[in-house]
Amino acid sequence: MRLRSKPVLCNYYVTYRCNAKCSFCDIWERPSPYITMEDVARNLHDLKRLGVEVVDFTGGEPLLHRQIDQMLGMAHDMGFITTLTTNAMLYPKLAERLKGKVDMLHFSLDSAHKEEHDRGRGVACYDFVMDSIKIARSLGERPDILFTVFRHNLDQLEEVYEKVILPNKLVLILNPAFEYNNVETGKQLTEEELRYLSEFGKRKQVYLNEGFVQLRLDGGNKTQKPVCKAASTTLVISPENELVLPCYHLGAKSYPIEGRLYDLYRSQEIEELKRQEGRLPACEGCTINCYMQPSFAVELSKYFWKALPSTLKYNYLKGTWKRLM
Template sequence: MIGRRTAMTRTFTARTHGTGFVVHDPLTGLTHRTGAELASGRIRLSDDALFSWPEIHPAALHADVPISVCWSPLVRCNLACPHCLDDKSVPELARPDRHRIARLVAESAILGVDISGGEPLLLRELPELIDVLVAGGCAVSVTTNGTHLVRRAEALASRVDAVRVSLDGPDAERHDRWRGAGSFERAVAGIRAAVAHGIPTQIQTVLLRSTARASVRPLVELAAALGVHGVTFLQMLPIGEGAALASTEQLTDDEATDLLAELSATSAVPVRLRTREAAGGFTVIRADGQVWRNQPDAQAISSLRPLLGVNDLALTARDGSA
């Protein structure tokens, strides 16, 4: 991680593991290991604590269930981004099944749930689903394109632990090229609304070979100007809609690391890179109610089984998990 801003106190989740604790950060999606004595479940901590605790890939914990999952309860979206990770051919379950899945995840030992899509802010019952997960002890984040965030920020503020807004450029010209006319202006307005309502907020952007070098520093400067709490640069995964762009737009993990190393260590906001290696083995619950898992090299994703009970979330060696 490069740079930092003034520390804030926010919600994390923790549980015992071995001789210490593991802590999930809903803002970044990172897992930290600490020997400090903590309460299990949802806890309030200062960001300062995270800087002193080492990050760990969840697979290295050899846990029985994932530390965190991405749940994409819908494939519907108001945008059509060519690098989207979602598979638009996956059918959506009905509302009762979405509530059933929320209850199952809440009953598991999973610490963090990132609700994605599609565009999750299109779900009318999103606040209800978040409430179920939070009541079960999960830390909940929402990943959104931001275009509906102005109208939903107030309702989310009392519920969600973090919002991650996807931007593909530091200005309308570069962002709208990928996401459509007017999407940058609406996303930035959404970010401002989330920050104004006190929601821990970060910007996420997918590194694309054709745009990354010119956009990295301006995006970090925009994040600082908007008052968000960090920027995560995501390595492009050749999954879903984005598979068609992989041959021309993917950077290697080494290239991405070198690119971000050029940022000043005095950056006004924390900056991190999620490599493809770090995305290996990650668990996704898609709109069809199936448990999916990234291959260890994150070059593909596999459908494992329907999510019918808590045991269907278990990590096993045959699923490509540690």
Template sequence: MRLISHPVLCNYYVTYRCNAKCHFCDIWEKPSPYITLKDAEKNLIDLKKLGVKVIDFTGGEPLLHQQLPELLTLAKKYGFITTITTNGLLYPKKAHLLKGLIDMLHFSLDSFDQKNHDEGRGVACYNKVLESIEIAKSLGEKPDILFTVMNNNIEDISKVYNQITLPNNLILLLNPIFEYGEVGGGLSKQSIEKLSKWSNQKYVFLNDAFLTLRQDGGNSIDNPVCKAASTSIVISPKNSLILPCYHLGKQEFDINGELTSLYQSKKIQAIIAQEGKLPECEGCAINCYMQPSFSVEINKYFWKALPSTLKYNYWKGTWKNAFFTKSTL
């Protein structure tokens, strides 16, 4: 049974440019412009009309955008929950400008070992993450550690948890790696079993539905759990609407200041109707699209995801806005 029929999340790519070269990501290889404030404000107004509640200003590295504070200020003006994920390289320089504008601030850290983390990210950023934690805390922010879980770093979770997140009163987000195109990868059965033991730990966010979906073999095109196109709106740095999702990205449509009418048009709705049913969707388990998919339709994944989702929004203080606010201007 479908609970919510409108999109709830916007993945707003402020730029594809990045100052890291993570081995499990290829976005940094793409040439890219930066979004403009003029386009962003018009799109934010339309996103509000469409029912979106969360804006993930993403990239690339979102802190490369010189007007990110202004973008976040606009998002807060229109009542959105905001989220940013950063490698930490630029945060120490920009922290004061970002203060109070990010509801969910994530610092990426994939190993307790500096050498391993920096090699995986393709740039020396481990110490910047630690510095960013201290600066964010001094400003009264409540950042999270986003740990991308792979087969070769799963044993590091304990050290990061006990020696970094707990002493700093941070939430540890455990993000199982996913595969798309020719990058990323999967988790072994043994890794999934090890990871599942972390789901009930204090100040750990782990969506059990992610693990269940992987155990089930990912999305099935015959009975798709993926609702990526109807729950998430993806906007590119070129101010285009990407469908059915960023990672598949089969089609792009120029927005031209008319996001609402474009999204509601017959041609876009026809594409949305094929979400999770395309041949390329078979076996997909991409977290950033499954998280909203799990929240809009009652099935076993909904119930698996519900406890961690409620717990995290309670921790962050966003639960009222996420679940009970109206989506009108």
């Protein structure tokens, strides 16, 4: 049963450029422009009309955009919940300008050991994460640590939790790695490892969407009975100011927005694409977290009930529920 017909989220790619070269991502390999303030202002207005509640300014590395603070401030002032994930290399320089504009600020950290984290990210960024935690806390910000979980770093969770999360009173977000296109992420977590991850997610100051675990145990999205509602829950806007459907990672079609996002998203052609969400051949077995999370939230299913406790827990810890009132 569908609980919500309006889209929930906008993944707004400010640029595909990145100052890191993560081994599990290919976005940084793409040539890319930067979004413009003029387009952002028009699109945010239309996103509000469409009913979107959360805007995730993403990339690439979103802090490479010189006007990222203005965009976040504009979205925040309009009542959107704003989110941003960064490798933290530029955060120390921009922290003052970003203060109070990001509701969910995530610093990526995949290991308690500098060498291992930096190797996975392709650049020396571990020290920037540590410095950024101190700076953010000194400004009264409440950043999270986003830990992308692979088989090879599962044993690092305990140390990150004990040495980084608890002493700094942060939230640890567990982000199980997912496959897409030809990006190599190594062997997938076993059932036993997923069970361990699920138990770890029950600890205080830890967030794990249990729907992610259940979906992996079930073998991912099934095209005959799709869980994924990517196109109807999430708008993806590219740095070229195009609407990308059904999702960034599949990116089957792109439509120039040209100041008409509201009408474009409600057009007959886009409605036809929405009806194909989760049913395309490439959707079989998909577990991409950034589209499954909003998908779980809009339809009554076992994934909705699996995701609900952890979602309530995170929103309570962060206080973001107040922004939705």
